[in-house]
Structure formats: C-alpha cells, structure tokens
Amino acid sequence: MSRYPAPEIQDLPDDIRAKVLEVQEKAGFVPHVFLALARRPAEWRAFFAYHDALMTPETVGRESGLTKGEREMIVTTTSAANHCLYCVVAHGAILRIYEKKPLVADQVAINHRKADISARQKAMLDFAMKVCLKSHEVEDADFAVLHAHGFNDEDIWDIAAITAFFGLSNRMASFSNMMPNPEFYVMGRVPKEKK
C-alpha cells in the first residue's frame, strides 16, 4: 500500500480509529491515506483538520463560494500536474460523484483546457495551476481575471489554499509510494442502478 508500513486499525489512537471506522462505514472501504499517515498521529490530526477546513468548510462553520465539485476539480487538476497517482485517482472518483459527470475527472487530469466545464471553472483551474506551478508569479492581474468571473477574494483564497494543501498531499503520497485503493478507479463512472 506504500513504502512505509501502515498501522493496524485496532492499534490506532481512539480519535483516529473512530474517524477511520466512520469513513469505512460511509465509503465501504478505508482509503489508504487514512492508514498511511496514521503512523504519525500528530501529523494525521493536522492533515485531516486542514483537509476538512478546506474541503468541508461547513464543518468549521464557514461557507464557500466554490461547489463541492469545484473543490475536487481543483484537487484533480493540480494533482495531475504533480503526477500524484493517489490523489488523481481518489479525488477524481469523488469529483465524478459530486459533479455527476463520469467523464470530467479524466478530462481535467489530462488537459483541463479541453474539459467539458464552464469558462468560469476553466479560469478557476488556470489560477490553481499557476499557484501549483509558479506561485511566485501570481499578481494583481490574476485576481482581476477571477473577479471578472464572479469569484471574490474568499473564493480565491479557497482555490489557492486547496491547491497548496494538495501540493503537500501529492508530495507525501508520491515520496512514500502511497497507492490508491482499487475501488476509486471505477467509482462514479457508471450510473448507480436504481433499486
């Protein structure tokens, strides 16, 4: 699952084990990142606290001008620029589900300019890619472009912060050879059968 051995669920600290079991209950499996990082509990806690503050802002009492799908779009696109297998596959799956668009994850991962998304979303991803690849060149003109597409400064903080956080995640996953769970590859690709 990765270069570093992951702890067993039963050996985890209580708070971490609780979260892991909750995710397992919800998803049907435990995404590897939850176990792979758990070998260092303090880092695990900070990682997921940061993740939740950005990706589920409602859990910290904040609203975001980005949709859940847009947030995953940023993750998938910039993780592909960083060639991070784990994040592209795992977040691509979540993106497909949130957007109910089975093709969009592959599109943004390969070339977001060709994706079947709005012009506003392309501008969002252009900015995310700039933060990902050459953040030191971000300038007022970049903000102006995003404002013209209806993003406010808090939305722009969200785009940048999600890109920055997953840049961290990408490097941790790639350096440690974290492999995505097989389940992610196919999630959201075929419509669920109605019962």
Next chain:
Amino acid sequence: MSRYPAPEIQDLPDDIRAKVLEVQEKAGFVPHVFLALARRPAEWRAFFAYHDALMTPETVGRESGLTKGEREMIVTTTSAANHCLYCVVAHGAILRIYEKKPLVADQVAINHRKADISARQKAMLDFAMKVCLKSHEVEDADFAVLHAHGFNDEDIWDIAAITAFFGLSNRMASFSNMMPNPEFYVMGRVPKEKK
C-alpha cells in the same frame, strides 16, 4: 503586510491569541504569518499543529534524527526554490540562529551546492529539492543515497514532510503577498554582544 487584511490581536479566538502573545513575548514581535492566517481560525489551527508536529517534534512526543538547524535548512532551501520571500527570510533567520552560522542561510538559498555544510546535509537538501520540484520521480535509489549518509526511513519522512508542508506555506505566502517582518532580515547575522 499582505493582500488580505489581518485581524487585530484582540479580536482573535482565545487559543490563537494566547499563542500569538506567547510568540510575541519570546521573539519580541509577531511574525506576520501568525496574524495573516488567523483570519481563518480552523486553517490557522491546522497549519500550526502541522508545523509543530514537524518542526518541534518533541512537543508531540517524538524525536527526530534531524537537528533543529537541519530542519530550518530544508525550509530555507526549498522555499528559495519556490521563490517565497516570506519563508526564505523568516526561516533563514531561524536557521542562522540555530546553526550559529551567520552565512549559511544565504548560501543554501542561493545555491545549496556551494554552502558551507556537510556532505550529509547536501544529500539531505538534494533529496528535499527533488521532493519539492519533482516528487513523482522519487525512487528507491534516492532512499539508498540517504541511507548511505546515515539517514533512516523516519529521517527521510521528516525531510519529505517538511518540504511538503513548506511547499504549502510558500504557496499561501506568495499568493497572498505576505511580507516578512523587517526584524527577520538581520536576525542571527551579527553575534549578540555579551553582557
């Protein structure tokens, strides 16, 4: 101080204000990052929890095979590769103080290959730069080089995680135009006078 207005100290949540005042007491001033990120308390808490887990491992009950100075060396070197003004200046200052070497921060920021550091430290920085710039190419051979210099796998995790975390920090500082406090530029450059 940055593109986004920072909150006033008196308006901060109690836990954050306490930490800010503690830092101010110790350093004599409040490093801008403590206020700049505080406009989003949940992200602030995650950021500093992560920071402390990596940079002061003893506070989370962990020992690190890297010295305090080596950790700052990694920050300064990779932040320079990301052209992050805030982190190079602030962590360069801390690096000079920890290492008691007034020249080392400028050396690693400009070209770590020419710095007056050990061969082991150069190998450490070579790996940090690889994680910083092309983490997807990390391979077994990189681990072997580090093992040969006496780093074990936990040390290597430290190098990678510090690089990854400050890659996040670099992007946040650059995108938001966070400026380093003037105090940092000169800290550790001249020997303190004895009393």
Next chain:
Amino acid sequence: MSRYPAPEIQDLPDDIRAKVLEVQEKAGFVPHVFLALARRPAEWRAFFAYHDALMTPETVGRESGLTKGEREMIVTTTSAANHCLYCVVAHGAILRIYEKKPLVADQVAINHRKADISARQKAMLDFAMKVCLKSHEVEDADFAVLHAHGFNDEDIWDIAAITAFFGLSNRMASFSNMMPNPEFYVMGRVPKEKK
C-alpha cells in the same frame, strides 16, 4: 466532436467508408478519429496505414517483440506526456482490454514509475518518454539498458516508432480539439458479465 466539421459516413470514399463500417461493426461505435481525419482522404489513408504497420504488425507480415498491451502502454504513457485527451482516453481503454488490467491505464498516464507493470515495461516506457520529450539525447547507453531487459533492436525501433507516430496523432487531436467518444472512458474498467 472537433473544431473541424467531420464528413458524414455516406459521403466518404469507398475504401474509407468500408473501414469505418468495419470498425463500427467491431466496436459498436465509430471512434471519432476515423471521421475527423477523413475530411482529407489522402492523409487518412497514410495515417491508418502507418497506424496498422505499427500497431497490428501481423497485418503487414511482421512480428513484434512487444505484446499488443505493451504497444498500447507506450501510446497511453506518451500521449499523457503530451496532454492529449483523445489518445489517453481512447488508447487507455484499449490498453485495459488487452492487458485485462482495469487499473493500468490510469497508472501509466499519471506516473508510469508507480504503475503495476514489470521492470522491463518500466524501462520500455522510460525510453518511450525520452523519445517523446528529448529524442535528440538518445544515445548508446539507452540501447544498452533496453538490451539488458531483453529488447532487441527491432523492438526498440517499435518503441520509438510508436512513440513518434502517436506524437503526430497527439498534435493533430489537440490542435483540432478532437474529443474522445464517451464510450472509451469506461471500457475495460469492469469485467464483462458472462452470458
């Protein structure tokens, strides 16, 4: 389907229409490339003659030391390096089917170094990437590495020629905004039900 209007099937020259109908019969749909390029019949004929000479060598009386799956692996990997949406999606589908490995296409597209393939196949893809990105630096040492993995000079010609041909294909698809058929995205991801 692309920036340039595609001809209708009934308007195609006989030989091209016959091939298109044959493919439609076999695949259940007409891959867009067959129609998109048909607006220029002479180029269409050369393109598919070249394609078949490399990808189905048995049709021109030649055997290849590469398996069908390995040939598609080269296409998928190098097309991802060129950010070609059409070729990654279409040939990724064929790769999954030939290799009977539902995960392999996403793996090689994102980072072939992490893919679940043999060391021999990784060496093959390393060389393909070199031909794709900096062919002028190919040197004797590259041949030696491949020889050590059991590839002979004809196999190496195959790797290079497939890379070169799909570099052409990638540029045509990207410049003309050719979009992959939706069918490709999910092909080979879930095992076919037995009847």
Next chain:
Amino acid sequence: MSRYPAPEIQDLPDDIRAKVLEVQEKAGFVPHVFLALARRPAEWRAFFAYHDALMTPETVGRESGLTKGEREMIVTTTSAANHCLYCVVAHGAILRIYEKKPLVADQVAINHRKADISARQKAMLDFAMKVCLKSHEVEDADFAVLHAHGFNDEDIWDIAAITAFFGLSNRMASFSNMMPNPEFYVMGRVPKEKK
C-alpha cells in the same frame, strides 16, 4: 548512415525501388531517409504517402494556401526545435532552393523571430512552434491571430499537420542516428552558374 543497416537499392520492393531511383535521378543522390526507412516497407509507404499528402498536395488533388517555401520553413523551424540534424539540414536545403533565399534556412533554424521573412510567416512559425512544443495549449486565440494574417482553417490544418508529421520524422531520425547526406549542407547556398 544510421544506427540501423539500410537495405541495398537492388533488394528493395519494386514500388520503393522505383521511387528511390526517381529521386536519385532528380536530385543526383539518394537522400538517406529513403533508404533508412525502407527496411520496413509498410512503414516506408505510409511515411511517404503522408509526406506527399502534406508537402506536395497537388499530387493528391489538393491545393494549399501555403507556398512550397512556407511548408519547408515550417519543417526547418520545428525540426530545429527538436534538434533533428537530418531534417534541419535536408529541409533547410530545400527551403533555400524554393525560396531562392540562401540565408533563410539558417535564420529560421537558429531563431525564426530574427529571420528575414514576412510578419505573416512569423505568425505561421509561432503557431507551428506552439503545435511542436505545447500543442495542448492551442486555443481559439491562436486561430484568431492566424485568421488576422489571412490564413484560413485549411491553411492552419496544413501548418499543424506538417509540424506533427515532421515531429514524427524528427524522432525517427534522431533515435536511429540518421545522418544527412553531405550534399544537403551546401545546396542552395550559392547561385547556380548559368550555362
């Protein structure tokens, strides 16, 4: 002449030998590419069919909005970007002859921005270089620039397709170490003496 042994003329299939002799008759020598690729007749036939469809469109019943010289200008410029010795030397020669400008080939190969060509031709080469180096970034704005210089969509297809085809040719020549015939280096550099 190249890393792979070339067949003797007398051993070639009839159609290929006929073409080779025709070229030899016309040029006074056999350009190496005709023999180097002939070791795989099916690929040879596809290669030259593609070449002729793009470079001598009148032979397939098509007219092009690009002049013969402009087509060679594209080949020379993009082959230099790919550092392909064979194609820069061979097509630089043809470019000099078609354009009757002894200096133009060296100029576009070294820096097309400084070449003694029209603004329209510089725009054509800017686009060719974009297709050559980052085709995934081609966008509507690129078409608009070319339209403003009088190129229509068929001309733009020509520019892209010639670039794409010679990208294939460059990679084949470089990987196989195909060397240009000495005759090419000096062709078109000095005015032919009148008889």
Next chain:
Amino acid sequence: MSRYPAPEIQDLPDDIRAKVLEVQEKAGFVPHVFLALARRPAEWRAFFAYHDALMTPETVGRESGLTKGEREMIVTTTSAANHCLYCVVAHGAILRIYEKKPLVADQVAINHRKADISARQKAMLDFAMKVCLKSHEVEDADFAVLHAHGFNDEDIWDIAAITAFFGLSNRMASFSNMMPNPEFYVMGRVPKEKK
C-alpha cells in the same frame, strides 16, 4: 576561496596590484574576485575594464539614466536567477549601501515581483530577467514597455549590457567555486553608527 589557486598580492602585475590595493584601502578588504581572476592578467584587465564601463560610466565619460542602486539591483536579481552565490552576496551588499535600503537585496534576489521598489524598477528587472533567461525572445514590445516607463534606448542598452556582463561573471564564479568574502553578507544591513 575558489577551486583555482589565487596569486599573492605581491606577485601581481603593477597595474593590477595598484587597483587591488586601492580597493582594499576603500573597502577594508579585497573582494575575492579581484584576486581570483588575477591569475590571468589579460582577462582580469578586460573584465574590470568592462565592469567599470558599465557600472561606473562616469569613469569612461558617460552618463547613465540608471542610478547606481538600479545597476546593482539588476546585478543582484539576475545573479540570483543564475544561482551565483558570489555575485548575489557581493552585489547585494553594494545594493543595500547604495539604496540605503537594508531589505531590498534579499527581496530582489528571492522574488523581484514582491520587492519594495518602484513600478519602473520592476519593469527594468522584468526586462533584465528576459535578457538573462531568454534573450532570443526580446522583441519590440519589450522596448515599448520600457519606453512607457521613461527608459530611453541608452538606458535599455545599459540594462541589457549589465545583465549580459554579469551573466559572464556568474558563470565564472560558479564554475570556479568562487566564494564571497564573509564581510559582504552583513554590509548595509544595519545603519552605521554616527561618530
């Protein structure tokens, strides 16, 4: 001090020794470059003649539209792009002194876009960086931008020539491992005490 042994002062040719002693008298120490290059007197003389013609134009009877501080700003910024330890440290010191701004050298070396300098100076540095990194792409539009900021063609020559000359200097210093004198690191960082 460098990979190549430097001559002793007393062994220098008279003209070189005179200049070295003059610099020593003025600065309080001999900057390493004066000795490191002196092992080849003819190159030493050409180097410093060129240096003075650009950096102290009044000594050759010329006025420059750039201030002394601006000239050092160009050196510090482009030397950082070339990762030249010697030139960033030595000329950063002179820049701080001329501009009486203790922070500016670190700012332009790390990211000139964030430096506390005028818009005119940022445009000057943008152009210097273009000459440093991709001089072949300099075009009329670059001159127009500089003209709009009040630079004339002689000023632009100055910017380009200083960049070009220190590009030479950077390469000589880096290849030969020339180390900056320790004195430079702290010069201009703290206000001189009044007597």
Next chain:
Amino acid sequence: MSRYPAPEIQDLPDDIRAKVLEVQEKAGFVPHVFLALARRPAEWRAFFAYHDALMTPETVGRESGLTKGEREMIVTTTSAANHCLYCVVAHGAILRIYEKKPLVADQVAINHRKADISARQKAMLDFAMKVCLKSHEVEDADFAVLHAHGFNDEDIWDIAAITAFFGLSNRMASFSNMMPNPEFYVMGRVPKEKK
C-alpha cells in the same frame, strides 16, 4: 544591421578604426559586431580585449590546450543553445575554416551529440553546455570527466571562460538585433579553388 545605429568607420576613435580596418583588410568585409559595439568605445575595447585574451591567447602570451577550431566549436555550440543568430552564423563560419570541415558547424549547432567530432570534443561541449545552461550545478565530477579526456584545469578554465564570454556576446547580439553579415553564411562551405 541592428536596432541601434552603428557609427561610420571614419567617425571611430583611432584605435578602434585601426582595428576595424585591419579586420576589413583580412576578411574582406567588416563583421557587424565591430561596428555595432563601437558606439560605446569603452565597452568595445573591453569586449575585444576579452575576446582576444580567450580566442587568440598567443596575443597575450599564453598557450591554450584547446585548438583554434575547438574554441570556435564551443562558441558555435553554446551560441546555438542561446539561439543567437549572429554568433552561430559568424563563428560557425570561422569554425568551418579552422577545422577544414564544411559540415561541422551545422552539426554542433543543431545537436553536438551527433556531430562528426572526437569523444574528447563531445565531452568538452557537454561541459560547455552545462556552464551555459546551469553553471550553478558544475561539480567535481564534471572536472573528473574532463581530466579523463586529457583536459587540465587551465583547459577547463578556457572552456568555461569562452562559454561565459560568448553568453555575454549572445545576449548583446540578440537584444540589439544584430544581424550577421551575409558573407559568413557560406564561408568555409566549399573548398577554395587552387590557383
């Protein structure tokens, strides 16, 4: 001839005019660089003093372990990497003449790895390219490779200094749009007729 007007020969300072007339006498024409730089006499004198110290070391009482042809090979190869039209064309001509090899200049300019030169010369050019493109990465191992090919440290200084000096020259020529004299393009390409 360039973006900046060049002075007339009769208006030049005596020493510069004398050198210009000497060159004209010898070459049959005045290479543009001699006039283009003469608008600033002090820079002209430093430039040609530096040039002669490196390219005709015998004029400053020094011997070089590099042949005249090898020195021009370095100039042509690195100037091509910098896309400098003037220097590739002018020094390519001189290279052909010195080496009596009409093909070598085009070969090293397009891809020195494929040039018909010795292994020792390829190692020399590999090092020159490293100094040209990433001088900050030069390390002991580079010296060891050159030593193994018989170069001593003075020869290595020559390779680096020639590369560095022509990096200056390339930037001056490109930024100022200096165009090579037409005579250079064909010099040394055809054997001189015997009388």
